[in-house]
Amino acid sequence: MRESYQLDPALETQDEEDRQDYLESKLRSTVALLYREAPRVKRLLDSAGIPPAQFGLKDLRRVPITRKDALSSMQTEEPPLAGFLAGPVGRLQRLFASPGPTYVPQGPASDYWRFGMAFAATGFRPGDVVLNTLSYHLTPGGFMLDSGLRSLGCVVIPAGTGQTDLQVRTASALQATGYAGTPSFLRTLVLRARELNVPLRFEAAFATAEMLPESLRQELEGFGIRVLQGYATADLGVLAYECSQKNGMHLQPECIVEVLDLETGQPAQPGQPGQVVGTTFDDSYPLLRFATGDIAALAPPGGCPCGRTAPRLKGLLGRVGDAVKVKGMFVRGSQMDEVMKQFPAVARFQAVVTREEQQDHLLYLVELAPGASTDTALLERIAESLRDVVKVRGEVQVAQPGTIGDGAKKIDDRRVWK
Ligand SMILES: [Zn+2]
Structure with a gap:
């Protein structure tokens, strides 16, 4: 060295x-x-x-x-x-x-x-x-x-x-x-x-x-x-x-x-x-x-x-x-707002950032509006639109109604740095 x-x-x-x-x-x-x-x-x-x-x-x-x-x-x-x-x-x-x-x-x-x-x-x-x-x-x-x-x-x-x-x-x-x-x-x-x-x-x-x-x-x-x-x-x-x-x-x-x-x-x-x-x-x-x-x-x-x-x-x-850095890029709540408003089926959403094996993971939790059905095509379209705007690859997952509380942070950064 x-x-x-x-x-x-x-x-x-x-x-x-x-x-x-x-x-x-x-x-x-x-x-x-x-x-x-x-x-x-x-x-x-x-x-x-x-x-x-x-x-x-x-x-x-x-x-x-x-x-x-x-x-x-x-x-x-x-x-x-x-x-x-x-x-x-x-x-x-x-x-x-x-x-x-x-x-x-x-x-x-x-x-x-x-x-x-x-x-x-x-x-x-x-x-x-x-x-x-x-x-x-x-x-x-x-x-x-x-x-x-x-x-x-x-x-x-x-x-x-x-x-x-x-x-x-x-x-x-x-x-x-x-x-x-x-x-x-x-x-x-x-x-x-x-x-x-x-x-x-x-x-x-x-x-x-x-x-x-x-x-x-x-x-x-x-x-x-x-x-x-x-x-x-x-x-x-x-x-x-x-x-x-x-x-x-x-x-x-x-x-x-x-x-x-x-x-x-x-x-x-x-x-x-x-x-x-x-x-x-x-x-x-x-x-x-x-x-x-x-x-x-x-x-x-x-x-x-x-x-x-x-x-x-x-x-x-x-x-x-509201910005959080994920995989070297800034992710902002406002960017997610912009995407999610195109999807009336989404009632609430939250991004969750975690760290496993020294890698950042970005998960989007979405709660669907009453009556909206969980179809994979919809989730794929959401993931694709998010990727275009946010530029960081993330996974979209449907959450049970009530998972994302009132006033929850748009980006929940759960990473611990040690
Ligand atoms: Zn020095």
């Missing part, structure tokens, strides 16, 4: 004063750019009475947050990107659709989502062959990891999702030493490789897009794979990543991450949970105070033996509002 980690001396080891200066100068030029080019940001700053000139870190707290779950309707009223784009659409490399639905761009920068440092911290080096298993289809995950890996000089196998046996054989034949994707799929590949008696050479893995329970990390490490995780969102790119100490995730130094108390909106104390709010400085689609809906806590300040000086997130604790 490899022990060396590349560290960016200019950005990852700067002291607090240098960090503040660096972020302030980035913020100042970003706000000037947005004020000029992005109509929604101009309106936002004008209505909050914040002059864009000489904008500093202390001014950031006065900028109203933009909630991820409001983005979809903002994009509908101001297509394509809600007035947040700085410059013409023609400068972009790609446009993606994530469930929700929300649309996100990939700007012209080569490592647009800033993954390079995160992969270096994982132990990836130039020339490593890495199997990338996030989807390249419509959603940005695959390209997010792909561009970061290539910026580091890694060779990417763009595997995407599914086709487990083919992925096992391909990773083996091409002698991949790195893996990037969800930790549960890594486990699936490793176990399947054993069944097929196909050798895999994975040494380092970057885990993202879902929780990494310590039990799963230990199981994967038992196969000789070093597993470190990163936290990213489709809108903001990577926000934090682990170092070899595995004591939380260092904030990515080229963005500002705030953790805001869920009730007061003020900065949460270290150790206290709050919503993760990110500010990024890309020159095509920078976001000011974008509220992710993720809940996390900052670790108490203090140095890290790895040499990185950025504060650390202790870990993710859940979601604000």
